Amino acid sequence: MSAVSDRRHIHLGLWLTYLSAAGWTAPDSRAEEVNGLEPYAEIARLAEDAKLDAVIRGDGVASHVLKADGPYAGSLELLTLLAALSARTSRIGLIGTASTTFSEPFTLARQFATIDHLSGGRAGWNIVTSSDGERNYGYETIPDQDERYARADEFLEVVERLWASWQPDAVRVDRATRTFVDPARVQAIDHDGAHFRVAGPLNVARSPQGRPVLIQAGSSERGRRFAAEHAEVIFTAQRELADGVAFAADLRDRVAAAGRDPGTTRILPGLGLYLAETETEALELYERELEVIDYDAARERLEKLLGGVDLSDVALDDRVPDDRWPDTAALARRQSRPQIFIDLSVRHGYTLRRVLQAVVAGFGHGRFVGTPEQAADRIVQWADAGAADGFVIFPSGGWQTIRLLAEQVVPILRERGRFREEYEGSTLRDHFGLPPVPAAVAPTLRRTAP
Numbered sequence: 001m002s003a004v005s006d007r008r009h010i011h012l013g014l015w016l017t018y019l020s021a022a023g024w025t026a027p028d029s030r031a032e033e034v035n036g037l038e039p040y041a042e043i044a045r046l047a048e049d050a051k052l053d054a055v056i057r058g059d060g061v062a063s064h065v066l067k068a069d070g071p072y073a074g075s076l077e078l079l080t081l082l083a084a085l086s087a088r089t090s091r092i093g094l095i096g097t098a099s100t101t102f103s104e105p106f107t108l109a110r111q112f113a114t115i116d117h118l119s120g121g122r123a124g125w126n127i128v129t130s131s132d133g134e135r136n137y138g139y140e141t142i143p144d145q146d147e148r149y150a151r152a153d154e155f156l157e158v159v160e161r162l163w164a165s166w167q168p169d170a171v172r173v174d175r176a177t178r179t180f181v182d183p184a185r186v187q188a189i190d191h192d193g194a195h196f197r198v199a200g201p202l203n204v205a206r207s208p209q210g211r212p213v214l215i216q217a218g219s220s221e222r223g224r225r226f227a228a229e230h231a232e233v234i235f236t237a238q239r240e241l242a243d244g245v246a247f248a249a250d251l252r253d254r255v256a257a258a259g260r261d262p263g264t265t266r267i268l269p270g271l272g273l274y275l276a277e278t279e280t281e282a283l284e285l286y287e288r289e290l291e292v293i294d295y296d297a298a299r300e301r302l303e304k305l306l307g308g309v310d311l312s313d314v315a316l317d318d319r320v321p322d323d324r325w326p327d328t329a330a331l332a333r334r335q336s337r338p339q340i341f342i343d344l345s346v347r348h349g350y351t352l353r354r355v356l357q358a359v360v361a362g363f364g365h366g367r368f369v370g371t372p373e374q375a376a377d378r379i380v381q382w383a384d385a386g387a388a389d390g391f392v393i394f395p396s397g398g399w400q401t402i403r404l405l406a407e408q409v410v411p412i413l414r415e416r417g418r419f420r421e422e423y424e425g426s427t428l429r430d431h432f433g434l435p436p437v438p439a440a441v442a443p444t445l446r447r448t449a450p
């Protein structure tokens, strides 16, 4: 199926969660089911019925077992969950987050190729470099941004060559000649680089999309450079419209400078929604979320994010003095997210309490509290301003928000001609309107051909 794309159409991915910091304590939250398949299958079904592009979720390898981690403690490993969901869905894209820092390219290439096969071409990889979890992988300190992204660049080179190591017609299943695979159409990659030595070829046949859709999350200077080189879809946190417009313009320039077509790059900021039938009810939903904030735990989280800055002497209703904030370019773990919190204080005058509220409710992503109609306005406004080709929606208001998104926001967007009536193709690549992956583009095939 060729890539079909109406550029006025907005792309929507739905975060695969249903429990929020406050919402999980409600009697009907289904918090007990968090480690079962059913709630996720239901979210995916609602999203698929609404014809959303994909379900997506972050994932990490750090250990979250504190009381303050609440519903985020001990969550399921995402690629395994997506493999299960491939059997419970038929159209929607399945985007998994996986780290280039704490995995091996051969393993990850196999896992994503397998999900792409099982789902009939609906897999996407949200590429992250991890900002935590090093002590679970034998490191005493996290490798710094430059080191992580140098490994990520080489990681991408290896996985792309592995996915291209099978030509599309390599699997013959020719009973007469007893030829299952044509070995001439499968080629080793013999990669020998600074971080990896991988012989290949991949031991999973070329998958329906050729390779999964490459999504990227990391918006620091180094992360943007990586996105420009590799990403087809860019997932980012942007709170203010003007910042979103500037980010999107910068990324499109960088994609063009890297020799790629910015017209086939999709930019999706995250957007946390608290939806209700009336504005007042939506506000109540959001305020319940704020009421349960443990400000000591939130302050600790922010301090760690800032590389260990001590904010214990700052009163919650004061602003953090500007000179207390660190230079984010020097932070080893994350850079773009701490900058968002610093901007809230320095540029927008937030007190420490309000900064901490932004940390807990949505971790710095954009947030919208209101009715489905108003949410549709907000989504269209950002798309029309050039800040977004779509959004990754966090159902911050839980099940009610998921249902109102699927049953009201999406139909409103559709009425306005801004959302697909039906799925127009079968693959995630089709949903995003991305061009197909050409066959056998592996650099090794060109290099080693006789």
Ligand SMILES: Cc1cc2nc3c(=O)[nH]c(=O)nc-3n(C[C@H](O)[C@H](O)[C@H](O)COP(=O)(O)O)c2cc1C
Binding pocket: 057, 058, 059, 060, 061, 097, 099, 127, 128, 129, 130, 131, 132, 145, 148, 217, 218, 219, 220, 221, 222, 223, 224, 235, 236, 237, 270, 333, 334, 335, 336, 337
């Ligand atoms: C929108 C967004 C989402 C992210 N999600 C994850 C995630 O789920 N898991 C993870 O390990 N890192 C995640 N990261 C972090 C980056 O992959 C990475 O660790 C990076 O070095 C830090 O991000 P930065 O480049 O934005 O400073 C995310 C980053 C952004 C911007």
